[in-house]
Amino acid sequence: MQEIMQIYKENYKDIQIFISETIANLGNLETIAKSDFQDLFDFFPSLELAYMANKDTSNQISDNIFRNKKVSKKRENNLGYILDKLDVKDKTISITKPYVSSVTGNNCITVVK
Secondary structure, eight states, rough: OOHHHHHHHHHHHHHHHHHHHHHHHHHHHHHHHTTTTHHHHOOTTTTEOOOOOOOTTTTSSSSSEEEOEOOOTTTTTOOOHTTTEEEEEOOOOOOOOOOOOOOTTEEOOOOOO
């Protein structure tokens, strides 16, 4: 795992640019969410989890959607703690620094659009 984190640290600018531009070019995420984010899972094979959150309240408003399953999530789960981890902030896409996911237990980043 340390090797992966080292590779990420050495290449994070390029990785973040790639992720930001790809997400921006995919279009409306609400439309993609209607298909349980299948386009995102197809484009990002390492993507583990996707969900929707209210941009004003930071509350999760959808189930946790994994590649092959959907797990009901208590509505209005506040995700503000993730916003504190934001590293790259532009007008439309923000990306957190790497952290350990409380859902999967794996190292991850969160992309906010």
